[in-house]
Amino acid sequence: MPVATIRPPACPPPGPYEHATKIRIMLGYREFSAAEGEVATFIASRVRKSRDSRRELFDRAVLWLITNRVLLPGITTLSRLVTEVRRAVLELINRGLAEAAPPLMRAELVATLQVPDGKKVSTLEWMRTAVTRLSGTGMEQALDRASYVLGLGTGAVDCTAVAPVKLSELARFGMMAKAFRIE
Secondary structure, three states: OOOOOOOOOOOOOOOHHHHHHHHHHHHOOEOHHHHHHHHHHHHHHHHHHOOOOHHHHHHHHHHHHHHOOEOOOOHHHHHHHHHHHHHHHHHHHHHHHHHHOOHHHHHHHHHOOOOOOOOOOOHHHHHHOOOOOOOHHHHHHHHHHHHHHHHHOHHHOOOOOOOHHHHHHHHHHHHHOOHHHHO
């Protein structure tokens, strides 16, 4: 009868997370959770000062994470962070501009979104539609629109807290968007 040799049970190989922790420590990388506030601040500053889309913000956030030696989170985690920060910063910008306008001006601007009785388009649409006739009547219509816009007094609103690129973006949105989207 052969003698059976008893072997100790084989030790399982280290798991992937144990290796990841060792590699992270050895290379000096940080966990995403430790740098989430920093990357959110970076994204917020890009939103305030640039015209970057969500995709561009995402790409810049990835580059920031790599440059600052932070482990990349899952795509949905970073995408959600970019979306939330972008939305919050844009709301702050919009709220700041709205609060900078006097209450009477705000009411007048909201009223431009409504279609007056007997008209086919809203006052806003009338203001932003270009005059097409190159005649005395066309010039008179253009001057009427310009005087109406100046009469709203929007030039008196202090917009210095908003970057010029954001004001340009908001103006482009105002010229293109439908009244219900602006409202």
